[in-house]
Amino acid sequence: MNTRARVSRRTFLKATAATGVIVACGGPTTAPPAATGTKAATLSGTITVSYPDELGLKPKYVDKAATDLKAKYSGLDVKVDLQKISSGDYYTKLLLALSGGGDVPDVIHVGGDRIGELADAGYIEPLDRYVSQWEDWKNYPDAVKDGVKYQGKVWAIPYGLDMRWLYIRREHMDKAGLGAEWTPKNVDDILTAAKAVKDKVSGVIPYALYAGAAGDTGTANHSFVPLVWAYGGDIIDKNGKWIGDSPAVRKALDYYARTYNGGLTPKELLTTTKPWTAMRENEGKGTLALLFEGGWVYGGWTKAPFDPAAVQKNVHYVLHPTSTGGPSFTIGGPGTCWYVTAKSKNKDAAWAYIAQWNNKDTVAKLNIEDPHPVARTDSADVAEFKAQQYLVDSTEALKKARFIPTDANYGKVIGAIQKATGRVAAGEMSPDDAAKRYTDDLKQAIGADKVITQ
Amino acid sequence: MTAVGAGAVRPRSPSATTAFRRNGAYVAGLTPAALLLTLFFVGPSLWALYTSFTNKALVGLDAARPRFVGLDNYLRLFSDPDFATVILNSVVFVVGSAIIGQFVLGLLLALLLDHAERRRYRLATVAYAAVLLAWVNPTLIAGFLWVAMFDFFYGSLNTGLQLVGLPPVDWLGRFPMLAVIIANIWRGTAFTMLIFLGALKTIPTDIYEAARVDGANAWRRFWDHTLPSLRPIAALALLSITMSTFGTFILIQTLTNGGPGIRTETIALYAFHEAFRSYAIGYGSTIAVVMLALNAAFAVFYLRWSRARA
Numbered sequence: 001m002n003t004r005a006r007v008s009r010r011t012f013l014k015a016t017a018a019t020g021v022i023v024a025c026g027g028p029t030t031a032p033p034a035a036t037g038t039k040a041a042t043l044s045g046t047i048t049v050s051y052p053d054e055l056g057l058k059p060k061y062v063d064k065a066a067t068d069l070k071a072k073y074s075g076l077d078v079k080v081d082l083q084k085i086s087s088g089d090y091y092t093k094l095l096l097a098l099s100g101g102g103d104v105p106d107v108i109h110v111g112g113d114r115i116g117e118l119a120d121a122g123y124i125e126p127l128d129r130y131v132s133q134w135e136d137w138k139n140y141p142d143a144v145k146d147g148v149k150y151q152g153k154v155w156a157i158p159y160g161l162d163m164r165w166l167y168i169r170r171e172h173m174d175k176a177g178l179g180a181e182w183t184p185k186n187v188d189d190i191l192t193a194a195k196a197v198k199d200k201v202s203g204v205i206p207y208a209l210y211a212g213a214a215g216d217t218g219t220a221n222h223s224f225v226p227l228v229w230a231y232g233g234d235i236i237d238k239n240g241k242w243i244g245d246s247p248a249v250r251k252a253l254d255y256y257a258r259t260y261n262g263g264l265t266p267k268e269l270l271t272t273t274k275p276w277t278a279m280r281e282n283e284g285k286g287t288l289a290l291l292f293e294g295g296w297v298y299g300g301w302t303k304a305p306f307d308p309a310a311v312q313k314n315v316h317y318v319l320h321p322t323s324t325g326g327p328s329f330t331i332g333g334p335g336t337c338w339y340v341t342a343k344s345k346n347k348d349a350a351w352a353y354i355a356q357w358n359n360k361d362t363v364a365k366l367n368i369e370d371p372h373p374v375a376r377t378d379s380a381d382v383a384e385f386k387a388q389q390y391l392v393d394s395t396e397a398l399k400k401a402r403f404i405p406t407d408a409n410y411g412k413v414i415g416a417i418q419k420a421t422g423r424v425a426a427g428e429m430s431p432d433d434a435a436k437r438y439t440d441d442l443k444q445a446i447g448a449d450k451v452i453t454q
Numbered sequence: 455m456t457a458v459g460a461g462a463v464r465p466r467s468p469s470a471t472t473a474f475r476r477n478g479a480y481v482a483g484l485t486p487a488a489l490l491l492t493l494f495f496v497g498p499s500l501w502a503l504y505t506s507f508t509n510k511a512l513v514g515l516d517a518a519r520p521r522f523v524g525l526d527n528y529l530r531l532f533s534d535p536d537f538a539t540v541i542l543n544s545v546v547f548v549v550g551s552a553i554i555g556q557f558v559l560g561l562l563l564a565l566l567l568d569h570a571e572r573r574r575y576r577l578a579t580v581a582y583a584a585v586l587l588a589w590v591n592p593t594l595i596a597g598f599l600w601v602a603m604f605d606f607f608y609g610s611l612n613t614g615l616q617l618v619g620l621p622p623v624d625w626l627g628r629f630p631m632l633a634v635i636i637a638n639i640w641r642g643t644a645f646t647m648l649i650f651l652g653a654l655k656t657i658p659t660d661i662y663e664a665a666r667v668d669g670a671n672a673w674r675r676f677w678d679h680t681l682p683s684l685r686p687i688a689a690l691a692l693l694s695i696t697m698s699t700f701g702t703f704i705l706i707q708t709l710t711n712g713g714p715g716i717r718t719e720t721i722a723l724y725a726f727h728e729a730f731r732s733y734a735i736g737y738g739s740t741i742a743v744v745m746l747a748l749n750a751a752f753a754v755f756y757l758r759w760s761r762a763r764a
Contacts, residue, residue: 092730095512114513121517212713213727267627268606270714273707278607408514415732419536419716426715437535444530445732 043349044075050105052083052090055300057370065357076349081105086274087336088216098123104343106350112158112334113217115150116408125340126153130351136358139376147334150406156337157354159363160372163295163330163397164222165317166190172289173316175201184321187230187255190290194264197289205266207290208279209259212270212422213415220414221404222276222292224421226331227252229402230322235413236405237452242413244439246454251323253424253431253438260425270425284311292320295330295394299371317393319400332401335372367391373398409446416441499746505739512733520736527740536716536724544700544720546631547638552699555639557692560646565680567647568654589644597708600637604709630710630718638705642698646691653687654680689760696752700745721745 051062059082066078083090091114097104098121110118118124131137131154137145140158148156170180176196184190194206210218228235233248243249259265269275282288284301301311319328338357340350364382367374371388373395374380385391404410420438423429429437442451474481506527510520531537563585570578588596603610604625612622626633657680665675703722706712712719712727719727725745729738 092512095733099512099517117513117517120514121512123517212715213731214711214713266606267624267714271626271630271710271718272605273601273711282607411513412732412734422713422715426713426717428715428717444534445734 042075043073043346043352045346045349046077046079047106047344047346047349047353048079048081049107049353050081050083050094051107051109052085052087054084054086055370056084058366061357061362061366065353065362069353069356073349073352078349078353087111095123098341098343104341106341106344106346107353108339108341109336110156110339111217112148112156112337113404113406113410115148115155115334115337116406117411118339119150119153119155120408122342124155125342125344125347126155127157127340127351127354128154130355131157134355136355136360136376139360139378141377144334144375147403147406148337150408156334156339157358158334158337158375159358160296160335160367160370161375161398162333162335163373163394163401164226164292164320165295165298165330165394165397166290166292166320167283167298168193168316168318169204169283169286169289170314170316171286172197172201172204176289181316183316183318186325187227187321187323189321191255191258191262191264194259194290195262198262198264201289203287205279205282205288207259207264208269208275208282208288209256209265209292209425210269210275210279210421211256211260211265211418211425213418214270214272214275215418215421216274216276217414218276218293219421220417221331221333222294224252224256224417225404226292226320226329227255229329230320231255232323233454236407240407240450241452242407242409242442242446242450244442244451244453245435249420249438250431250435253420253434256421256424257431261427265425267425270422283315286310286314295373295397296371298390299369319397328400330397330401332398332403335375409450412445413442416445502739502742502746505736506743508736509734510736510739512730512735514733516736517733523736527737528744530737531740531744536719539716540719540721540724543631543716543718544722547635547702547706547718547720548696548699550631550635551638551642551702552695553692555635556642556646556695556699557688559639560643560691561650561684561688563643563647564650564654565676568651585644585647588640589642591641593641593704594708596637596641597705600633600640600705600709604633626710627714630714634706634709634718637709638699638702641705642695646695649687649691649694650684653684657683686760689756693753693756693760696756697749700749700752721748 049062049066051058053059059080062080062082066080070076070078083093085093087110091110094105094108094110108124115124119126144158144161145154148154148158166184168183173182173193174180176193177200178193178196182193184193190207197204197206210216210223212219215223225235228246228248231248231251233246233252234243236242260267269279272278276293279288279291280293280297280300283291283293283297284306295317298311298315298317300306301315302308319330321328338354340347340354344350358376360376360378361382363374363376364379364385367379368384368388368391371391371394373391374385379385380395407413416438419441420434423434423437424431439451439453507522507524508520509516509523509526511517567578567582570581591599602608606612606622606624606626609625611625615622661679662675665679670678700720701722702720703726706718706720706723707726710718712723716724721741722745725738725741728734728741732738
């Protein structure tokens with residue numbers, strides 16, 4: 001399974017980078033037929049499409065796909081179950097339904113990093129027999145296809161890829177005496193800048209580094225994992241063993257200690273519910289100076305109540321630096337995907353819905369509104385997409401992306417990461433002690449045979 | 455949230471038929487409650503007990519094929535270094551907010567209100583309503599009210615500090631346990647107050663008049679007459695608030711989510727985080743079973759204490 005992850009990282013880079021190139025090439029595109037690739041000539045019955053959306057960007061696309069599919073198959077009814085909750089809460093709720101004995105939705109909408117654990121649990125259906133006949137599948141680069149494969153099978157259809165930026169407020173760097181165009185040369189520079197902001201700019205939070213359980217998956221994906229990478233380490237080795245205590249893990253935890261002990265990130269982040277909501281808002285408004293966050297966050301700042309002109313002027317986005325000043329990087333991922341549940345009683349219709357939804361225009365338009373590099377290359381050819389400099393930059397950045405492991409145990413590893421970072425940030429443990437406990441926690445969570453130290 | 459089982463009455467009747475004839479009405483009356491308790495309390499408890507011996511998970515291979523693992527989860531829990539901290543946190547939270555806070559404050563408020571009502575002070579009703587208001591609020595609302603108070607960025611406390619030129623304080627980061635204890639005292643004191651207020655009204659006033667004639671001062675009247683009359687009800691109040699505080703979940707989750715680190719992680723939150731954040735249902739159930747056992751121990755202790763006093 002990890003071989004797959006490793007192969008996908010390399011090939012994903014090349015192929016997604018090629019997305020930008022392919023944009024220029026374009027090529028003839030046709031509106032995809034609703035249920036291309038579905039064997040059934042006619043579809044009937046009822047399917048339920050379940051998805052979470054707090055921002056309210058997706059409903060019009062989800063509803064349109066439902067309407068279009070129903071128009072094609074008069075005997076088919078599509079019920080849409082919109083959950084206005086966070087994707088984390090949705091996932092827990094969904095797991096309880098999937099693990100229970102009752103009815104489950106036919107189509108679900110979950111992060112691609114969950115594929116391994118969902119497939120192992122038997123909750124989702126492999127889609128190979130559908131994609132093999134789906135005309136549009138050719139528009140997905142091989143690496144994107146690999147990103148949704150687990151144990152050799154395709155399990156989900158992605159539409160917008162994840163990447164992250166280090167956001168820097170120019171005006172605060174200027175006030176802190178670093179100059180408006182300041183960028184970090186190495187990872188420790190971030191803390192130097194945060195300290196300068198703390199000392200010289202009042203009313204501004206210098207830096208937001210997620211830690212503990214409160215930070216949810218952001219603690220891992222937006223903070224700890226990039227730090228371990230920045231210090232030259234990794235969280236999983238070539239043989240698929242998770243790495244506990246290591247020099248890079250200790251350095252990353254020491255970075256946490258310096259951040260929190262130095263008062264550069266308020267400890268409030270450890271107790272706030274959904275701290276990312278407040279931090280994203282603060283960065284957009286200018287009351288936070290430095291934040292490593294999802295590329296999609298930028299999109300939220302380009303509309304009210306934020307001032308798009310001020311955001312464009314003041315928000316600088318750069319890649320994550322390393323400790324040695326080596327090549328900067330970002331973190332990529334398959335983003336949120338559509339899945340067919342294994343318990344679905346109408347899988348052909350469920351697939352038809354996914355195929356209908358993932359058409360060229362929807363994928364382009366949604367990723368303009370909720371900015372992500374597109375999963376299918378022909379969507380990048382849409383003029384409105386190409387007109388967005390930010391999206392072009394994000395797509396370009398994928399060339400320098402490293403990818404989060406898709407191992408089925410990653411969810412449990414995130415729990416251990418939350419404990420380790422929380423302990424250091426709260427001042428309960430030294431970085432070295434927390435690194436040792438991280439090994440113990442990993443062993444307890446996923447089994448001692450799957451954990452090594454370096 | 456927590457059910458309290460009363461001791462069963464065993465009739466010593468000569469035959470089952472006679473017993474049924476004698477107790478039929480009671481049995482019929484109790485059946486719906488017993489069925490509901492079985493369905494919503496005994497059933498889930500037995501399920502949790504069973505699950506605690508398995509490695510059942512919500513995701514991964516353990517979700518598809520859970521195995522019986524014997525006492526593994528219990529061995530893991532008792533060798534888990536965090537568990538001692540979690541138990542200590544729970545004890546501090548229960549002692550601080552239930553026993554010292556709600557119990558003592560509830561008693562004082564009840565005495566004060568009783569005194570005020572006897573003297574027909576008009577403000578007594580206002581004070582009574584104010585205390586009750588905190589209690590009738592849904593816990594989630596109460597939690598958010600205190601978040602609005604303690605929040606570092608937008609909280610009323612820090613806004614106030616900044617208005618007078620003082621720097622903001624990271625209340626929930628620096629004093630997390632104190633913060634959740636204060637919030638829980640505010641939220642739960644009304645319950646104890648109501649119980650004691652009811653009990654105070656049952657104490658005949660002539661006892662006090664006689665004591666006054668004997669020259670007893672207010673303190674002696676309280677110590678010799680009021681307190682002994684309240685003892686039986688005190689055990690019940692303590693039992694109820696200890697158990698409900700032990701299981702407090704929403705308030706802490708809203709305020710600190712167990713953080714920073716695990717400084718406010720109580721046993722109820724720990725069970726939740728393991729079961730629904732790490733998706734280890736078997737291990738989460740093990741924590742829940744231990745919590746149930748501790749609650750049962752509290753119940754036995756208080757009931758014995760109350761009987762001994764009675």
